[in-house]
Amino acid sequence: MTIQVYNTLNRKMEEFEPLHGNRVSMFVCGVTPYDYTHLGHAKTYVAFDTIAKYLTYRGYSVFYVQNVTDVDDNLINRSNESDIPVPDLVKKYFREFLDDMDALGIDSINIYPKATEYIPEILDQIKGLIEKGFAYESNGNVYFEVNKFPDFGKLSKQVLEKLRPGARVEVDENKKNPEDFALWKAEKPGEPTWDSPWGKGRPGWHIEDTAISMAYFGDQYDIHGGATELMFPHHESEIAQAEALTGKEPFVRYWLHTGILNVDGEKMSKSLKNFWRVKEALEDYDPAVLRFFLVNAHYRSPVDFSNELLEEAKQGYERLVETVQNVHFALKWQAKEERASQDDEIDKAVEEVMHKFEESMDNDFNTREAISHLFTFSTKINTALESGLISETLQKVREVYETTGDVLGLFGRETEQDTVVDGLMDFLVEMRGKAREAKDFKVSDEIRDRLADIGILLEDTKDGPRWKRR
Ligand SMILES: [Zn+2]
Structure with missing residues (x-):
């Protein structure tokens, strides 16, 4: 069984086959x-x-790089408005971003490289593009000359003629053609700058x-991901830069785009x-509810967000x-008591659910399905639990939730702290049982009430007896 992915570049489903054996190189904007x-960020990430x-679950060794744009117009404008230097803004909001990602259980990114840490690499690429005749300098700016790269538009299926004067493309007297895009921007007062062969300035966004x-990956790699709205001009420009520079195509084998929120x-x-x-x-x-809400849709589908829908997701996840x-x-x-008998039907259900889970995920990561x-599996399990299941079967059922939960980032595996809480709860439940045996209902009721006060429901x-968090 192989994984099929929808490749935006070719607008079709394709078999997933990495360039280098089971190693997968993945970059996301x-x-x-x-x-x-x-x-919107949460949905994409x-x-x-x-x-x-x-x-990773399917045996690939994934190296996932996600860049951080730490110099651009938004940052510079915000810095001017707030009087906070750009590096301080970056520090503050990148920390906030990491906290949010952490809450959402996002932990697969290997490295978050910042743009300004790659100025030498950026300068090398720009120099290379000028040498090969794909870029030109103009008053301290460097532009990529789009009509020198005939494949421009192959990702977004844009026709160059349509981009011509007027519509949507800013007219700039420094540019040869309005659709040319900046690789290097000449210094403007109050902006952060770096030295370059074309004078002080800063990099353009796409480069x-x-x-x-x-x-990280060399001239070609496996997966580039991002939000659909980045397809043009951002991703289109990335292809132009890379393929013009190396002469190798495709720059990226699989382009994956997430639907909007x-x-x-x-x-x-x-x-x-x-x-x-x-x-x-x-x-x-709860962050898990938000994550469930987001993975309960296929990544390519647009998602509608509202309080009602989130409430619905909450109920579903809680079930x-x-x-x-x-x-x-x-x-x-x-x-404690091995009372039930082997249950073949549930053993079969375990196999079936794992098979179906993989089948859905192999089909362009269809998390919703x-x-x-x-x-469906959980409904069967709840019914079966009423008549009891043997530990061996229960163990397999638990593994289903652990394995699928690890992939989807849900159900949170038991932590060390949970084990301590579990032990304390067992102890309290046992003490309450002893009090009841001794007909000391004052103590047994107090244990139950005090637990209720901290949000733990005790049921006989x-x-x-069993307990759960409310
Ligand atoms: Zn990007």
Whole structure:
């Protein structure tokens, strides 16, 4: 079984085959840390984190690079407005970004290189492009001459003629043609600058991605990811820079693009009042719920975000988590009394759900479908738990949730702290049992009430007492 991915470059599903055996090189366009992370970022980065996790699960060794644009117009403008130097803004918001990513369980990125740490590589690429006749200097600026690269437009399927004068392309007297884009920007007052053969200045946006990705992966690599709105001109320009420079194509084998995030049916935008920061969403919702909401859609689909939909996701996720907890408790009791018999049907269901999960994920990382199989499986498990399952089967069921949870970044594996809490709870439940045996209901009720005060619900079931967090 092989993984099929939808490659934007060719607009079709293709078999995933990395350049170098089982090694996968993956680059995703990162943030410009001039403000807090918003839900659009969360959608894209959760998607690529899940893709990296699944590739790892399938035996690939993934090296995932995500750049940080630490010099650009947004940062410079924000710095001028706020009187905070650019490096301080970067430091503050990159830290905030990492906190948000951490909360969302995003941990597959190997390195976050910053653009300004790659100025020598950027200068080398620009020099190379000038030497090969694809770029020219003009008043301290360097531009890529788009009509020298006939393949320009092959990713976004844009026709160059359409970009000609007027529409959308700014007319700049320094440029030979309006569609040419900046590789190097000449110094302007108050802007951070670096020395270059063309005088002081700073890099253009697109060149940082090729300089960084090629520094790690060489002339060609496997996966480039990003939000759909970056396809043109950003990704298109990356292809032009890299392929013009090396003469090798394709620069990137698989281009993967995430669908946009709408809020209440409209594109999220700072000017509309529908702008959500990750932090704001996390004030009302558990990070796992937000992650579940995002992975419960296919990465290429647009996602509509609203409080109602998030509430729905919360209920769905809680149903799954409840089953995971039921299995956890059943395993504890079963260890005490082996009362149930082997259950072939559930053993079969375990095999089936893992097969279907892989089938869905192999199909262009269809997390939505993969999760729907987990729901079907959980319904079966809840029914089976009522009549009891043997530890061996329960163990297999637990592994299903651990394995799929690791890929999707859900269900949180038991931590050391959980084990301590578990032990303390067992002790309290036992003490309460002893109090009840001794007909000391004052103490037994107090234990139950005090636990309720801290949000732990104690229930007496036919299998004995059990507890859960509210
Ligand atoms: Zn980028």
